Structure formats: structure tokens, C-alpha cells
Amino acid sequence: MGDKTGILITYREALKQALREALLSDDRVFLVGEDVGRYGGAFAVSKGLLQEFGPERIMDAPLSESGFTGAGIGAALAGMRPIVEVMTVNFSLLAMDQIVNNAATLLHMSGGQLNVPVVIRMGCGIGRQLAAQHSHSWEPLYAHIPGLIVLSVGTHEDARGMLLSALKSPDPVVIFEYTYMLNLEKEIPADAGAVDITRAKVRREGRNISIITYGAGVYKALDAAAELAAAGIEAEVLDLRVLRPLDEASVVASVAKTHRALVVEEAWRSGGFAAEISARIMEKAFYELDAPVQRLCGVEAPIPYPKHLEDASVPQIADIVNAVKKMIRP
Amino acid sequence: MIEFRMPSLGADMEAGTLREWKVKPGDTVERGDIIADVETMKGIIEIEVFDAGVVEQLLVKEDEKVPVGTVMALIRPAGETAAPKPAERHVYETFKSIVNVKEEIPPVPAPVHEGLRASPLARRIAAENHLDLSTVQGSGEGGAITREDVEKAIAERDIRLKPRPAEPATAPAASTENIRMAVAAAMSKSNREIPHYYLETSIDMSKALAWLAGANRQRPVAKRLLPVVLLIKATAKALREFPDLNAVWENGLQRKAEINIGFVISLRTGGLIVPAIRNADKKSPDDLMETLTDLIPRARALKLRSSDLSESTITLTNLGDDGADAVFGVIYPPQVAIVGFGGIREQPVAENGLIGVRPVLRATLAGDHRATDGLTGSRFLAALQQLLQQPETL
Numbered sequence: 001m002g003d004k005t006g007i008l009i010t011y012r013e014a015l016k017q018a019l020r021e022a023l024l025s026d027d028r029v030f031l032v033g034e035d036v037g038r039y040g041g042a043f044a045v046s047k048g049l050l051q052e053f054g055p056e057r058i059m060d061a062p063l064s065e066s067g068f069t070g071a072g073i074g075a076a077l078a079g080m081r082p083i084v085e086v087m088t089v090n091f092s093l094l095a096m097d098q099i100v101n102n103a104a105t106l107l108h109m110s111g112g113q114l115n116v117p118v119v120i121r122m123g124c125g126i127g128r129q130l131a132a133q134h135s136h137s138w139e140p141l142y143a144h145i146p147g148l149i150v151l152s153v154g155t156h157e158d159a160r161g162m163l164l165s166a167l168k169s170p171d172p173v174v175i176f177e178y179t180y181m182l183n184l185e186k187e188i189p190a191d192a193g194a195v196d197i198t199r200a201k202v203r204r205e206g207r208n209i210s211i212i213t214y215g216a217g218v219y220k221a222l223d224a225a226a227e228l229a230a231a232g233i234e235a236e237v238l239d240l241r242v243l244r245p246l247d248e249a250s251v252v253a254s255v256a257k258t259h260r261a262l263v264v265e266e267a268w269r270s271g272g273f274a275a276e277i278s279a280r281i282m283e284k285a286f287y288e289l290d291a292p293v294q295r296l297c298g299v300e301a302p303i304p305y306p307k308h309l310e311d312a313s314v315p316q317i318a319d320i321v322n323a324v325k326k327m328i329r330p
Numbered sequence: 331m332i333e334f335r336m337p338s339l340g341a342d343m344e345a346g347t348l349r350e351w352k353v354k355p356g357d358t359v360e361r362g363d364i365i366a367d368v369e370t371m372k373g374i375i376e377i378e379v380f381d382a383g384v385v386e387q388l389l390v391k392e393d394e395k396v397p398v399g400t401v402m403a404l405i406r407p408a409g410e411t412a413a414p415k416p417a418e419r420h421v422y423e424t425f426k427s428i429v430n431v432k433e434e435i436p437p438v439p440a441p442v443h444e445g446l447r448a449s450p451l452a453r454r455i456a457a458e459n460h461l462d463l464s465t466v467q468g469s470g471e472g473g474a475i476t477r478e479d480v481e482k483a484i485a486e487r488d489i490r491l492k493p494r495p496a497e498p499a500t501a502p503a504a505s506t507e508n509i510r511m512a513v514a515a516a517m518s519k520s521n522r523e524i525p526h527y528y529l530e531t532s533i534d535m536s537k538a539l540a541w542l543a544g545a546n547r548q549r550p551v552a553k554r555l556l557p558v559v560l561l562i563k564a565t566a567k568a569l570r571e572f573p574d575l576n577a578v579w580e581n582g583l584q585r586k587a588e589i590n591i592g593f594v595i596s597l598r599t600g601g602l603i604v605p606a607i608r609n610a611d612k613k614s615p616d617d618l619m620e621t622l623t624d625l626i627p628r629a630r631a632l633k634l635r636s637s638d639l640s641e642s643t644i645t646l647t648n649l650g651d652d653g654a655d656a657v658f659g660v661i662y663p664p665q666v667a668i669v670g671f672g673g674i675r676e677q678p679v680a681e682n683g684l685i686g687v688r689p690v691l692r693a694t695l696a697g698d699h700r701a702t703d704g705l706t707g708s709r710f711l712a713a714l715q716q717l718l719q720q721p722e723t724l
Contacts, residue, residue, distance in 0.1 A: 259451050259477060290449040290477045291470060330471035 006187035014159035014188065015045045015177060019083070021193070022167055023053050026081055029167060032059040032068050033085030042087045043123060043182055069095035069120065073103050073172075076118035081167050088134045089124035089176070096141075103172035104147030119166045119173045125216045126266055126314050127180030132302035135310070137267035139215065142174050143243035143276075149173040150244040151197055154218030156186040158241060161195030169197070178216045197242055200250035206236035209324055210254040212277055213264040214240040217315065221264055224320035233328055243273060251277060252284045259290035262323055266314040269297035291327050296320060331410075332381045334403040336396050339370050346370050347395040348402065357385045359405065366402070383407040446598075448475035455480045461487065462598045462630040487631070509601035509632075520660050524579075525699040528658050531711040533718050535674050535689040541721035545615075557674065558648050559618040561691075562591055563724040564717040565646055565669050566611035572710045574702045575695075576643045578664040583701045592642025592662065593622070595629040603629045604645060604662065605638040615724060649673055656692035666701035669714075670694040691718075 009017075022029045031046060037060040040047030050058040061068035065086060072084035086092045092099070099120060106114045126135040143150045149169055153159050153176060166173035203218060204225050211221040218239045225235040238254045240247070255261050261281055263274035274295040281293050296315040304310055336346050346368040353365045364376045365385075386404040390396055448456070448463050452475045456463045459480075466483045468475035538560050546554040566589045569576040577585045589611045592604040605625050610618065628634055645668040647659050655675060659668035670693070677690035693714060697707045717724065 259449075287450045287454045290451040291474075327471075 005190050007190045008185050008187050009156060009160075010182065011156055011159050011178070011184050011186070012043065012045055012182040014156045014192075015153075015163070015182075016047070016049075018160050018163040019046060019049060020052070022081075022083070022164055023049065023057060026167065027057075028079065028081040029083060030057040030059060030075075030080065031083045031085060032061050032072055034061055034063060034068075034087050034091075036060060036085050041085070043179055045177075045182075046085070065091050065094035066098055069098040070102065072118045072120070073098055073106075073116055076103075076116045076172075077106070077114055082118050083163070083167070084118060084120045086120060086122045088130070088179070089122045089136045089138050090134055092120075092122050092138070095120075099142070099148070099172070099174065100145050104145050107171065108147060115170045116172045117167075117170050119163065119169075119175060121163070121175045121177060123179045124176050125178040125180050126298070126303055126310060127216070129305060129307060129310060130179075130303075131305040131310075135303035137215070137265065137298060137314075139176050139243055139265075140267050140271065140273040140276075142176075143246075143273055145244070147172070148244055149197070150176070150242070152176045152215040152241060152243055153178065154213070154215045154239050154241065155203070156184075156188045157192060158195055160188055160192045162197055162241075164194035165197040168194075173197075176215060180216065181219070184219070198245075198247065200238055200240045200242065200247040202236060202250070202254065203239045204235070204237040206234035207258055208234045208236075208328055209260040209262060210236045210238055210251075210258045211262050211264060211320065211324065212238045212240065212251060212254070214243060214273070216266050217264040220315065220317050221320055223317045224324065227317065227321050228324055231325070233324060235324055240273075240277075246276070246280070248280050248284065251280060252288075255281055255285045256288045259288055260327055261289075261293045262296065262320070262327060263293065264296045264315050264320055266298045268300045269295060270300060272297050294323060294327055296323055331386065332383060332405040332407055333401045334365070334379060334381075334405055336368070336390075336398050336400045336402055337377060338398045339368070339375055343370055343398055345395055345397045348390050348392055349374055350392055351388055353385050353388075353403075355385050355387055358408075359383060359385060379405065381405055381407065383410075446475070447473055448480075449477065451477045452480045455484075457599060459484050460599075460631050462627075464598050465627075465630075487627075509597065509603060513601050516662055517660050520663050524661050524663060524666075526661060526696050527699050527704050527707065528694060528696050529704060529707045529711055530656060530658075530692060530694045531715055532677070533691045533693050533715045534679060535691045535718065538718045538721040539674070539689055553616065553619065555615050555619050556622075558650070558671075559615045559622065560718065560721055560724055561648060561671050562593070562607060562610055562618050562646060563613070563615055564714050565644075566591055566613075567717055567724065568710055568713040569644065570611055571713055572706055574706055575667040575697065575710055577666050577701060578643070579666050579698055579701050580664050583666070586643040588641070588643065590641045590643045592645040592665070593625070594645060594647040595626055597630060597632075603632075603634065603639070604642060605629050605634050606640075606642040608641060644669065647671070656694055658694055659696045661696055661698055666698035667707070668696045670696070 035042050036046045037050040037058045069084050072082040075082045086095060103116045103118055106116050124136060139152055142148055149171055151162050151173060153162055162175060166175060204222055213221045221237045225237050228235045236254055236258055263277045265272060265274045267273060274297050278293045278295060296319055299313045303313055349367040349369050351366050353359060359365055359379050360382050361380055363379050365379045366377045367374050368377050383405040386406045388403050390402040446463055447468060455477060461480060461484055463475055466475050466479050469479050470476040542555055542557060569589050573585045576589050577583050588609055590606040590608045591610040592606050594602055594604050596602045607621050644665055645662045647657055648671045649657050651673045653673045656672040657670035659670045661668050672692040674689045674691045676687050678685050679688040693711060695707045695711055
């Protein structure tokens with residue numbers, strides 16, 4: 001059936017195509033957020049959609065994250081399939097009350113009567129010199145909350161497909177998109193579309209170590225794995241993709257195969273998601289371990305503005321390569 | 331049957347006291363009827379019922395204080411016929427008794443190697459293959475033993491063991507758990523039945539160690555002697571003079587003709603195993619060393635012949651240089667004595683009015699007081715001491 005020839009596409013374009021497909025295929029879908037319409041999106045992800053779909057479906061909201069996120073939740077309760085865009089994750093703290101106290105809990109508190117099929121997209125991550133105002137890795141904050149489905153878009157394939165699957169979910173989905181990857185070009189199948197949003201995915205097979213990561217860590221880990229292969233080390237790269245509910249089985253399966261694990265994330269180390277992965281490995285795969293689980297995480301400081309300091313504040317390819325080598329050949 | 335429970339009358343309420351029942355068994359109640367007064371920290375509150383039916387049974391007495399959620403009364407819904415009352419409780423009791431019978435056996439904990447750095451995976455593989463991790467060189471971080479090290483060691487061991495012909499009459503498949511249970515049973519019996527006496531003497535080992543250093547200089551590395559062979563030989567020779575210690579207590583003292591020293595080998599996975607060194611008094615130190623070299627790895631791999639295990643006439647436990655200063659053994663029944671050696675330590679020793687520093691070994695004897703008296707044991711230790719002063723004669 002499908003067309004398997006590859007097309008070269010930016011991460012931004014993949015996100016936009018997904019939005020467009022969603023708007024075309026279901027007229028309950030609408031996009032609401034700051035600057036999503038007239039301005040075409042703070043990062044130009046929704047450029048041209050206002051002209052194509054009109055102001056009823058591409059809605060510019062005032063600077064009121066709590067307000068328009070709450071409106072999205074209300075619309076979802078009323079049968080719509082809203083996509084709420086929070087420009088960058090730092091602003092999402094203003095909407096967190098709506099997300100955590102309403103979206104995540106209504107199904108539970110209504111005894112199963114009210115589900116909230118809202119999708120909340122957030123631009124996030126580090127690497128565009130947006131400093132401590134707009135550079136955050138707060139996936140762990142949301143992954144902590146039962147009642148949410150938390151997705152991390154680490155590849156172009158997922159940029160093209162995760163939104164479509166999220167809109168099929170009866171429950172609230174938070175999607176983390178990485179602004180520094182927007183201009184990055186990668187090849188995806190021409191017929192790429194909806195993807196599974198329940199499982200982690202092995203992006204590269206290997207037998208010496210599992211590099212477990214998500215989001216901005218995925219391509220970095222893949223580049224590091226390619227470099228390590230040249231040095232004779234076969235690293236497996238596991239992209240977690242779904243931070244909640246966590247696909248623990250895939251983590252355990254990978255560690256059972258490689259017996260070593262390095263967890264890479266840009267979020268701060270203390271109480272981060274790598275800590276959770278590490279703990280799960282201890283609980284479920286302790287007797288498979290041939291070396292202590294290691295973590296590479298963000299340096300625990302507000303993200304700096306200067307480029308060299310920004311780079312130094314999160315794990316880079318060379319850091320991953322070094323950490324792996326140290327674990328395998330101490 | 332509807333269960334009427336102590337309601338929660340506020341988030342902080344944990345229990346309530348029933349002050350008064352407003353109904354009695356047989357009364358018909360409607361939804362909304364007040365059926366009881368309950369006293370809480372906030373005062374006396376009237377409690378209503380949310381179902382219609384006939385009060386079957388009141389389970390809580392007036393002035394009784396019960397936790398929130400406790401069933402206070404049973405109400406038969408309108409239209410349902412009376413059920414046999416005791417059924418529910420009976421079923422519960424039966425269930426409870428079934429649960430109690432099925433006691434869970436706690437899982438056997440994984441073997442622990444104190445002070446050894448090895449990855450969990452390496453430990454698991456070693457345990458599964460009866461490999462003694464202390465013999466493995468670690469190549470991991472900080473010298474930790476990794477899977478690769480263990481797999482290499484197993485492969486090497488298997489190559490070493492393979493060329494040998496199938497060993498006759500191997501001991502019944504011993505597992506570390508079985509060994510633990512066997513040790514437990516034997517030691518409990520010993521402590522229960524054998525009245526132990528304990529003696530200790532300090533032995534100057536300078537002559538023995540000097541002789542050993544000289545002797546080893548003439549031997550290739552693989553054939554070099556350890557101090558323990560002198561201890562075994564001296565013990566065996568001393569026993570010739572004290573046959574009452576080389577004996578068993580079974581309906582009285584029965585001396586044994588052969589001097590077969592049971593040599594305690596501790597297993598790194600826990601427990602210990604005591605193979606016999608047969609006719610130890612007739613073996614030269616080199617023969618004894620060879621015997622040990624054969625016996626220890628086989629013992630640790632749990633690959634002993636049954637004869638290795640059943641022939642000992644006395645037990646010798648040697649803690650080695652990493653061990654404690656002295657050991658006071660528990661006799662392995664039906665034997666009547668156990669000789670113990672601590673680590674050899676440099677000690678100040680007074681001799682002829684002068685103080686010198688000497689390597690000193692603390693030798694102990696635990697004897698069965700039914701079989702021998704302290705005097706015999708004391709003379710035996712003196713003989714042992716004498717023999718170790720003339721190592722060349724051993």
C-alpha cells in the first residue's frame with residue numbers, strides 16, 4: 001500500500017503536516033494558543049493554517065495560559081478535539097493548575113464519567129540561546145502526574161505522527177516538541193502518519209550498552225552510537241517516547257540484552273526522569289546489570305545565555321561517547 | 331444483604347461511638363429514616379439509612395466505638411427472604427484458615443560475598459555455575475568482576491576439568507541451600523549433645539615459617555607449600571600419640587585406625603564443606619599440598635566424592651591470615667575433637683627475660699568431655715607445639 005520512498009523534511013514541517021492532516025480529517029479539531037493564527041505560530045509551525053482553516057479553527061488567544069488551556073479542557077469535555085499550543089514550556093506553569101488539577105483528574109473525580117480528550121503541545125528544550133526564560137526540560141514535572149499521557153517528540157517520524165495518535169486518545173495528552181530541532185532536516189517515509197504512542201522504540205540496535213533517552217537526547221545518542229560503532233562499541237539507543245505511562249518492559253528488555261545502561265536527558269538530574277528509569281532498572285533488572293546504571297543529565301543551574309555555556313549545560317554527543325567508553329572500558 | 335456501615339461524618343473522622351439504635355431487628359426502614367445516633371468529636375449526630383428493607387441484625391452494641399466503615403447492621407432489602415445468618419462469618423473463617431495453612435516460604439536470598447566487588451549479573455552467573463568469585467580477577471570499574479570475567483573463568487575451569495575421566499560416585503547433587511541445612515543440623519546436634527571443653531595455646535611459628543621459606547625457594551611456584559600443610563601434618567602426627575582424640579563417640583569411645591583430617595573449606599556462597607585428607611600423618615608436606623590443591627577447587631565447585639566427605643576422624647579448621655586471631659570450634663558429631671588455627675600474627679613474645687617479636691599462631695582444641703578430659707587435650711596441644719618447632723621432621 002503505502003509509499004516507502006523517503007522525503008527530506010524539517011521537524012517544523014513534519015509538525016505542520018501533522019496539524020494540517022488533523023484539521024482536515026476531523027472537524028472537531030481546532031488549534032488554540034498565542035500567536036498561532038495571524039503570526040503563524042511563534043516558531044512558524046502553524047504558518048498558513050489560519051488562511052486555510054479560518055479563525056474558527058485556528059484561534060489566537062490572549063496571553064492567558066490558564067484561560068485558554070482551561071477553555072481547551074472545557075471544549076474537550078463538550079465533545080471537541082482541541083489542540084492547545086503553549087508557546088514554550090516555561091509558560092505552561094501558568095496553565096499547570098488546569099492541566100494537573102482539571103485535565104488529569106476529572107476522569108477520576110467524576111467516577112469515569114468525564115474524560116478529557118485534549119492535546120496540549122509545548123515547545124521546549126535547550127539550544128536556541130533562549131536563556132533561562134525559555135529553555136527548559138520540564139518533561140519530568142508532567143511525567144509525574146497520573147492521569148496524563150506524556151509524549152516526547154524525539155524524531156521527525158514522531159513529529160509527523162504523534163499528534164494524530166494523541167487526538168485519538170480519550171484522555172489528556174501533553175506533547176513536548178523541541179524547538180532547537182525545528183530546522184533540522186531528516187528523511188521520513190513519504191506516507192508517514194500516525195504512530196503508536198504506547199511503546200518506547202529501539203532507534204538503533206546494539207549489544208554492549210543501552211543508551212536510554214528521549215526528546216533532544218535521541219539524535220544525540222544516535223550520533224554518539226555511530227561514533228562508538230567506529231570504536232567497536234555497539235550501543236543500543238532506546239527512545240522512551242512515552243514518558244507516562246512508561247513502557248517499562250522495553251527498558252527492561254534492552255537492559256537484559258546489553259547489561260549496561262546510560263540514561264541521557266537534558267532535564268536536571270535531581271528528581272529527573274533519568275532517576276525514575278534508573279530506579280526501575282534496579283527494581284526490575286538488577287540481576288541483569290554488569291555495571292552501575294549511569295546518568296547524563298542537565299547541569300543543575302538555570303540555563304545560561306552564552307552559547308558555549310548553554311552547550312556545556314546539557315549532555316552533548318562527546319559527553320555521551322565519553323560516558324559510554326568509561327562504562328565499557330574503565 | 332445490605333451492609334449498613336459507620337459513615338464518615340467529616341474527613342478527619344476515624345471512628346464513632348454508637349450511642350443509640352433507633353431500630354431493632356425486624357423493623358422495616360425506608361430510605362432516609364434515622365436509624366441511629368452516633369457520637370463523634372463534633373457531637374451526637376443522627377444517622378440515616380440509604381436503603382429500604384428490614385433490619386436483619388444489629389452488629390454493634392450501644393456505646394461501642396468502631397472505626398469508620400465498620401458494618402453496624404445488616405438490612406435485608408425489601409422483597410428478599412431471610413438468609414441463614416451465620417453463613418457469612420463462617421465463610422470468612424474458612425477462608426482465613428485456608429490462608430493460614432498456606433504459609434509462604436520466603437525465597438532463598440542470593441549468596442553474598444562480603445567485600446567482593448562484582449556486578450549483580452556476574453554474581454548471578456557465578457552462582458548459577460558454582461564458580462567461586464574470589465578466584466576471579468575483576469576487569470571492571472575499580473576492579474569489579476564483570477560478566478566477561480566470570481564467563482572467562484568458567485570457560486577456563488571447564489577446560490581444566492574436562493580432560494579428567496568421569497569421577498566415580500560423586501556426592502549427591504549438593505546445593506548451597508542443602509549444605510546450609512546440613513551444617514545447621516550437625517551443629518545443632520553437636521551443641522545439644524556434646525559437652526565441649528576448650529583449650530588454647532600460642533605457638534611460635536618463626537622456625538616453621540623460616541623452614542617453609544627455605545623449602546619453597548627450592549620449589550617451582552606451583553608446588554610451593556602453604557603454612558597450613560605444616561599445621562595439618564603436625565596435627566596428624568600429634569594425634570598418633572593421642573588416639574583418644576582421633577575417634578568417634580558412638581555408644582562410647584571408638585578409636586579410629588586411620589588419621590583422616592577433615593579440612594574445613596568455607597564456600598563463598600555460604601556454608602562450609604569438610605572433605606577428608608586421608609592418612610594425613612603418612613603424607614609428606616608436598617603430598618598434603620597436592621591433596622589440598624585438588625580438594626579445594628573441587629569442594630568449592632561442589633564436586634566431591636562421597637568418600638571425601640565421610641571418612642574424617644577429626645576436624646581441622648584454619649582461618650588463615652585474613653581470619654580472626656583464634657577459633658573455638660564446634661565438634662562435628664560423631665567426632666570428639668576439633669582443632670582450630672587462627673591467623674599467624676606478629677606478637678611480642680617474652681623469652682629468657684627478653685622481649686622479641688615473633689610470628690605467633692593461636693591453636694585451639696575443642697574436645698568432647700565425654701570422650702577425653704582437658705589433660706589429654708592439653709598434652710595434645712603441647713605435642714603439636716613441639717612438632718611445629720621441628721618443621722624439618724614433619
